[in-house]
Amino acid sequence: MSDRVKEILSWYGGENAGVLSNLARMLYQGKLGGTGRMVILPVDQGFEHGPARSFAPNPAGYDPRYHFQLALDAGCNAYAAPLGFLEAGAAEYAGRIPLILKLNNHDSLAPDGPNPVPSVTGSVKDALLLGCSAIGYTIYPGSAHFKSMYEDLRELTREAKSHGLAVVVWSYPRGTGVSKEGETAVDIAAYAAQIAAQLGAHVIKVKPPTAHIDGKEAKKVFESEGIPTATLADRVKHVVDSAFGGRRIVIFSGGAKGADEKVFEEVTGVRDGGGFGSIIGRNSFQRKHDEALTFLAKVMDIYSA
């Protein structure tokens, strides 16, 4: 058994063996299996942004099976998607890659303005019937609807753990409680990680933080205590510290499709700051299959280095 995986699992003392097994399944899977680092393929953009925006750049991606195969071929640790996408491929790909069922989702037609409120679109029962290792759930700290999101998550988390499933939380500050610049500010990204951890998440996904510090009170502390924020690695370190002193798995989003070098640089920063990995959707599935493999191989190489 990998000493690093063993160490990571030890942070979840008191969890049942089912939860630990499902965390372990993700940590042992793929090219990074056993290193304690993870690269996860998430494909919820069809729901979140619409099909053309998501799949037209690489039309193979209209077929849900494409993404299972991509995650497998690339050696990802897990594949995350909403109910329908998993239902359309889980039987065919049974047992070949850990799955994360995203239990809430939001579409861009929803007229909920600046305060997004996702719908719960799947259940723990669905996750079991699909053979998933974890449930996924998005919270928007700063949204006026924070309360319903946190409370739904609380119930789903308890139910998931009671059935031996792990819990992955996407924590994206957004809404009238946060300025646009604040959404990726280092203090708020760290706060978002802390909230997810306090809500019982096993794995937390946040965005790579900028050097901006949004909160007036927070700014004072960053200055008085001299918390370094100059490099991405510095800022990632603060976010990871904020997730229980590094004792929760924190991974970072790959963001919109951009210049590869920028992504690799970011991944290097995540790695150097002690981040546990990346969750890379559009940058993977919106390019041709071969290019995606080359791209993801490079990302994994950075984490293995």
Added chain:
Amino acid sequence: MSDRVKEILSWYGGENAGVLSNLARMLYQGKLGGTGRMVILPVDQGFEHGPARSFAPNPAGYDPRYHFQLALDAGCNAYAAPLGFLEAGAAEYAGRIPLILKLNNHDSLAPDGPNPVPSVTGSVKDALLLGCSAIGYTIYPGSAHFKSMYEDLRELTREAKSHGLAVVVWSYPRGTGVSKEGETAVDIAAYAAQIAAQLGAHVIKVKPPTAHIDGKEAKKVFESEGIPTATLADRVKHVVDSAFGGRRIVIFSGGAKGADEKVFEEVTGVRDGGGFGSIIGRNSFQRKHDEALTFLAKVMDIYSA
């Protein structure tokens, strides 16, 4: 058996032995064990104020296990925290210190303006699985959302008692129903204690009251009946009287990090007024471990005197 503990437990006649046992566990624990006084360590600031503001002053506190150890080393009666923080240490510290699971929490990103509404972020089931002695819950009398808070508390309280758990209520007047000065006014602090007691709390936490009297009608009575409010001890006595004639355990918050002498003076006032103890978070965990022990030892000495 301590006569004082026996006396205190007698106030809760009709409660089942499970609830009494869990109250007793807290009353017998630590340096003040058996005196009927309590000092509790609460660490929910990571959720409430964000990680940097909470833990950067003493970075050891990013690790959830730090606070279990601090509460133990200092000889506190109990340790209170949200779900994630307890999950991250309860197995390792199993059976060593009574735990209070804070079942609702609020973050400062929430755009709920002057009327805060916490989210329910844990369950009675969680409290049992973590080996807790009590649930904790915050109400904001004066908030426009008072109804959902009181009603959620009612359900959680019944469920907790039916499973043998004690109930600790943080009662903080706040919202458009209360002026800023009124939040700590003696009449309103006393009212907050009364509301918590009426809602079935076994242990009530309020802020140390100022001499300000906020309510016009209340003011008349304070004057006509000559209720003393000159000293903190006077005001604490009024708050304790307001919690069922002193037959509920009322403890007082330690507030933000401040000059130690000011805190000790306040603790002396609480003690002299018949308060049952303090719940001291930031003033404890935001200083170095050794200094925290010295500080808390002094607080406990005052209560023991």
Added chain:
Amino acid sequence: MSDRVKEILSWYGGENAGVLSNLARMLYQGKLGGTGRMVILPVDQGFEHGPARSFAPNPAGYDPRYHFQLALDAGCNAYAAPLGFLEAGAAEYAGRIPLILKLNNHDSLAPDGPNPVPSVTGSVKDALLLGCSAIGYTIYPGSAHFKSMYEDLRELTREAKSHGLAVVVWSYPRGTGVSKEGETAVDIAAYAAQIAAQLGAHVIKVKPPTAHIDGKEAKKVFESEGIPTATLADRVKHVVDSAFGGRRIVIFSGGAKGADEKVFEEVTGVRDGGGFGSIIGRNSFQRKHDEALTFLAKVMDIYSA
């Protein structure tokens, strides 16, 4: 934290923090607290044998409160009794000593002949309302009613663990499947310990085994593999090995009231063989309070040596 207690708790990886806390409460209580050894006071004889046979020798014991006080005064790790006896004292002794609610019991008026079948006389809910740390349950391997006993235990065990309670199993071979001599035979005592462990018990109570080997097939193995059975310590070692290689807590009954020296000798054998302690009922509560304290102190001294 005692290293030994920490080691023992590590055997129960995957259990929730509630279960671990309740095991820890028993392991930290009393004079043997922290040593990893336990002496438990069980008083179910009123139900099992009738009141006069149980309490007339020391009439103070008719009063249920006597036994709480005895367990406390003697420094026992826990006190175990049926529903009524606990209900009659749990509030008065709230939080002072870990309690084990014996969930099944049998009376000697029952005309069930050689195959005893206990009744389930309490519930997990009762245990929570009484503030218990564990449920207790008796199985009679070898009874024709084994199936209902094992299956009731399975359900109670799952329910107890789901509420954070520990599980103590009395495993007494008895019935038409076992000869009289076989009831205490070393192979059958070891088998009884194994069955209890396989059924999910955290703590197992068996009788001190004799050198008799009852099973023909077992006898062959004892001989071919040279399993030592000459001394009680040898036999206790085999029983402890049989409970998952020593990774479950196995304690031994003190038996009927007998010559003290014989008991001390037996306790010494249990200790030398690696047994975790004793559960001593009649030998404790059927003598005067002072004599009982002297007697139990001596037993605990042996375990501490």
Added chain:
Amino acid sequence: MSDRVKEILSWYGGENAGVLSNLARMLYQGKLGGTGRMVILPVDQGFEHGPARSFAPNPAGYDPRYHFQLALDAGCNAYAAPLGFLEAGAAEYAGRIPLILKLNNHDSLAPDGPNPVPSVTGSVKDALLLGCSAIGYTIYPGSAHFKSMYEDLRELTREAKSHGLAVVVWSYPRGTGVSKEGETAVDIAAYAAQIAAQLGAHVIKVKPPTAHIDGKEAKKVFESEGIPTATLADRVKHVVDSAFGGRRIVIFSGGAKGADEKVFEEVTGVRDGGGFGSIIGRNSFQRKHDEALTFLAKVMDIYSA
């Protein structure tokens, strides 16, 4: 508040106020209200023995309302009957006398031979809808069906207490595990009281014990410990001791219709032995109303003396 009632209620520490209130209602009712003694009117003979055997001697008793009125007129503490009898009068007599719903009953047509097994013929819900203070339940220790009786009682008891109802248990040794003479033997009556108490009964009803000692092992103890059994008072004292050292309410049946003097003598014995009262059915309702009042007044006088 009567000091004696207060003392009696103190034995039930940990019970909820609903249960205590219902016990108190019975203890404060009628001529003996406040003395700690009770006389209860039970009328289940219609079910148990058939109507003619029960009511023909005093045909007014065919009408269920007769018994409510009798209990009231006589100043009894409570009236106990099966579902139908209570349904037929509870509304008309609403709030005038505490009611006990007998939840199991047995008819003499049942071909269950020497091992009677009563049927559960009512529910806790029925008891609430009828405004009852308690449920009643009969166990037959010594019956081959002991297990189903004890286990049904356990569930009903938990449910009753959770709804604030008291629990009255009729404990009648009967069946192939007990000889005819043993049914009223002092050792077995005491054992029956102990079993009911261990099962969680608040009030226990047994038959007045004879001087016969049925158990061989018990006999040895009665002799060696010199337990007095010469007078009925002696024997009642042993039975009361056996119900948790006198800390449970034990009342004694009045038996079949017999010479009044014999009954008064028996009642005197119960009183002198520390029994808490009588439950007198046939001897009350099978005589004319006026005679019944005179008879019951005499019984109550004895208890008041």
Added chain:
Amino acid sequence: MSDRVKEILSWYGGENAGVLSNLARMLYQGKLGGTGRMVILPVDQGFEHGPARSFAPNPAGYDPRYHFQLALDAGCNAYAAPLGFLEAGAAEYAGRIPLILKLNNHDSLAPDGPNPVPSVTGSVKDALLLGCSAIGYTIYPGSAHFKSMYEDLRELTREAKSHGLAVVVWSYPRGTGVSKEGETAVDIAAYAAQIAAQLGAHVIKVKPPTAHIDGKEAKKVFESEGIPTATLADRVKHVVDSAFGGRRIVIFSGGAKGADEKVFEEVTGVRDGGGFGSIIGRNSFQRKHDEALTFLAKVMDIYSA
């Protein structure tokens, strides 16, 4: 993806993806992963035969963790054991090898004579909390208790499938409906496989069949239709045909510890007859670890050839 695994999974069309994933996990695990053959390590002998008979030959096996490690080191497809044995290692070995929780078990002390009736000793909930891929269950066709076994299995099977778990059935003819010789007769072994398949099993375990044909009617058909039974391969083919024309996974027990050559010969016969693999307990864990690895490697080599 292995074509053979894909083919095997196609037989279970209509099963949910959770069940398929768990079947796939077992089929992809270990040295035979992807071949469609399986070698499973079962260790229920501690419960079934007692600890000394099971573990004294290789005392390392008293420790439950030994068997997890053995199954892993040997490259087995799965490890099967009762509740206690899995609880004692599942957290430590989380996610490293598929687990099968044996939900019913029988001990040799049970006085159930020639018609064994196992007890249900675990639940589907337990299986989920332990991170299992499947439940296991034993039926004894021919036992007088067949009905309770089949009906319990039916309920557990439905519940398991509803939670995404696979179902493994041990089908052992035994009881007064079967002669001793009939227990392994080819017609009866085939019948046992058919019954398990009809009850909804995904994986079926039977004993290697002898050439004996037990049923008179069956014998006629074997002769008239010329079903070959001369070699073990012939007979295995008949058993596999009987499990839905080869469309269910049928594996064969390795039996008691015997001469290795005999085992290898038998395994060769199973392979040649189209059997899917072996489940080998005592022959594996009752020898030293190194020898067990050599032995199992040889078995797997035969299946790979």
